[in-house]
Amino acid sequence: MYYRIFRICFSRYFHSKTRLPQLDFTKPTSDRLKKLSLNEPSSTDNQSLLKVSLRGQCLFGLYPIELALKTKRRQFYQLFLSETSNENRPVLENIQQLAEQLSIPIKYVNTHALDRLSFDRPHQGVCLDCSSLPIQHIEQQTNIQQNSTKISVDLCLVKIHDPMNLGGIIRTAHFFGIDRIILTRGTCQPSPVASKASSGALELMSISTCNDLKTYLNVLHEQKNIAVVCGTHKGNMPLQILRLDDMKKNCLNSNLQRIIVLIGNEHEGIPEEITEMCHYNVCIQPNAESEISSLNASVACALFLYHITAQINI
CATH class of the missing domain: 3.30.1330.30 (Ribosomal protein L30/S12)
Incomplete structure (x- = not known):
């Protein structure tokens, strides 16, 4: 009995003396700010920090x-x-x-x-x-204006969690003339960190959100003049054989108006139920001796967008 009382008292004393401050290390704080959070001495005068x-x-x-x-x-x-x-x-x-x-x-x-x-x-x-950037919902923008002289390209991002990756992708999308960025549920928001990583390209792009990607793709399929390309390391078609002419032939009356490119994160990829709804499931094949099976999402996206837009702009 005495042992049990001693054990409880010791446990309470130990936890009260060793409890550490709760730090959120997911935030981009520096060593200096971590020291301030821990109330450790720092060479920086706290009064100099803007409040x-x-x-x-x-x-x-x-x-x-x-x-x-x-x-x-x-x-x-x-x-x-x-x-x-x-x-x-x-x-x-x-x-x-x-x-x-x-x-x-x-x-x-x-x-x-x-x-x-x-x-x-x-x-x-x-x-x-x-203020934050204005974001539109894609569900109300399914009707596409017909323009026979131009094929538009949308980039749909599926669960891209890292704002640095998002920024890099948006910079690439603007560089290659992508018309619109679609952020699906689970993708990080277009934050100041993403804007900095994009070198400001985020401020120039049209950004939309999609809460139900499956429903949105079903609506697109009804239009008959859209090609949906899914980029995943499990794809059954190598990127180098994806041809714009083939996409045009597969559309009604060869009147291809828009290409939707889906890119997922390198950990989870794109859900199988979504890849089955795409017209093309495309992969980037690694070197035969490579020990790495997939690329960073930002790098893979750049290769996809270059391959597609280069054919459109010929």
């Missing part, structure tokens, strides 16, 4: 902010610039001019404040408090 409540989300980096200000798709609340920024940089000067034209308040702060605002991501001396 501000953002009205929206914090966009950071030169090109994401410049393109956001140019496209005016967001609402803008306040621009934060480094006190030691080089005013001779053309991009930075353009950002300041755009902010002044749009009557956006400008606040000059130290580097530590910008680090805090951007969660220690590479902000390049500028942050912007702004």
